[in-house]
Amino acid sequence: MPLAKMDSIFKYANFFYSVVGIEPYTKTSRSSVASHSISxxxxxxxxxxxxxxxxxxxFVLVAFATGEHILEAIMDLSYIGFVFVGIIKIxxxxxKKPAxxxxxxxxxxxxxCDKAAQSAYNLDKYLNSCLRxxxxxxxxxxxxxxxxxxxxITEYCVYDLWxxxxxxxxxLPYPVYIPWHWQEHWSYYVMLIYQDFAACVAAAGQVATDLLICALxxxxxxxFDYLARTIEKQVLSGDWSKDSRVLLDVVQYHERLLLLSNQLNEVFGVPLLMNLLISSAFSISVAAYNQNWNYADVRYRRSLILIIARSQNPVYLKATVLMTITRATMTELLQLSYKFFALLRTMYAG
Structure with missing residues (x-):
């Protein structure tokens, strides 16, 4: 079985970013400096x-000013939000490409990078889960x-043409203000293709960012999980000079992971608590406690307490979702989606 490459976990995110027309990051093999080039x-x-x-x-402003097409204008507000969020994420x-x-x-x-290390990290498990x-x-x-x-357009083809x-x-899928009579004009088909393409780009921008967050x-x-297993399975010798070197490697590794988490917070905006990341970071303290430290040097035990204390602080990522995601907010989102669906059915039924 060939060795897995890190790029493989980003392949879906990179595909959607290619639709948008941007490269979210620069590889070390290609350049040491990430640029803000515009394609x-x-x-x-x-x-x-x-x-x-x-x-x-x-369209919304004209509708509220004239008092006509109010229902379509209210629906249009959600479309405006969809496009706006897509632009913000893109x-x-x-x-923040350099960061x-x-x-x-x-x-x-x-x-x-080698087969033994990838097996120790259980890389296939995480890679397959993320890609799925x-x-x-x-x-x-x-x-x-x-x-x-x-x-x-499908409704038109089925009922009229077939x-x-x-x-x-x-x-049009998304009502817009057009200063000419477009319903029976060739410009209708141009606007239809234009809106479909715009919706595709907005969706690609949102999907790509979400997939990138998932992969990272x-x-x-x-x-974090690998570090927890390493700590828990570590066999101590009781010699401070030897055990301290092991502890130093653990602390340095842990600090690098915490630094990466903080850097991700600077890239992705408002808080979004990730349960998997929180539990994985907290597992470091559990692994340190479960370690066979009974015969360790007293200085090693004191250092282990510091690791346990730091690992109990929640580690979380942030994302451009503009709100904190909890079970309550997900319930509100589902209720809003159902209301929107009912509104669409009422509109087309009339």
Whole structure:
């Protein structure tokens, strides 16, 4: 079985970032300096999203000013938020590319490179788990986006062109302000393709950032778990000079992981507590306590207490979700999604 490369855990995130037109980080093998270069694809995507968002905002303003199409305007607010969050996530990663590249470089230094080390780290377990979650999440998000994008044109093809039982008016997936009569004009098809492409870019930006957070979290959790197993299985000699060197390696490794967690917090905005990362960091203190330290030097025991105390502080990552994710907020999100679904059904039923 070939050796796993660290890039393989980022392959889904990198794919969606390629759709957006940015490179989230620079590899050490290619360059020692990460740049803020702007590709034509990235610039075109940002312009596309911005124009579509301002068109939606114009529709909302006109609707509330005239008192017409209020229901569509309220729905449009959620679309504006969707595009806005997509732009924020894309621009955040592009702006913080040097910091993110530095984190990737540090993780590359810690990544197990030979077969024995990868087996000791249980790399296959973490890699397969992350890739499986990333693939399922990507498929669900993509199907959701394109199902909504193609709903109107599919309805038109089925009822008008195929069955011929009713006339379906030309509608855009996302209402925007257009200063001309576009329903029976060739520009309708241009706007339809334009909006579908903009929605695809916004979804890709959001999915890519979420997958990147998942991959980085998985790698750090893997290192925390490996460190915990190393501490717990360490056989002490009772000689302070020998045991202190082992303890020094453990402390240095632990500090590097904590530093990486803090650097990730600077890259990804508002708090998002990650239960796996918290439990993995806390397992360091449990492993230190379970270590066979009965015959260790008293200085080693005192140092072990400091490690246990530091490991009990929660380690968490932050993300650009703009709110702290808890069970209560997830319940509110599901309720809001159901209300939105009921609103759509009411609209199309009428």
């Amino acid at each position: 034509p694809v990235f610039l075109g995507n940002i312009i596309t999203l911005s124009v579509n968002m301002f068109g939606e905002m114009g 621009m955040s990663i592009w702006q 993110l590249s530095h984190i990737i470089w540090e993780l590359e230094k810690l990544f197990p 979650i990333s693939f399922i999440f990507s498929i669900l998000y993509t199907v959701l986006t394109w199902t909504y994008n193609l709903f109107d 069955l011929g039982i009713r006339e379906v008016p030309h509608r 979290t998985t790698l750090i959790v893997m290192h």
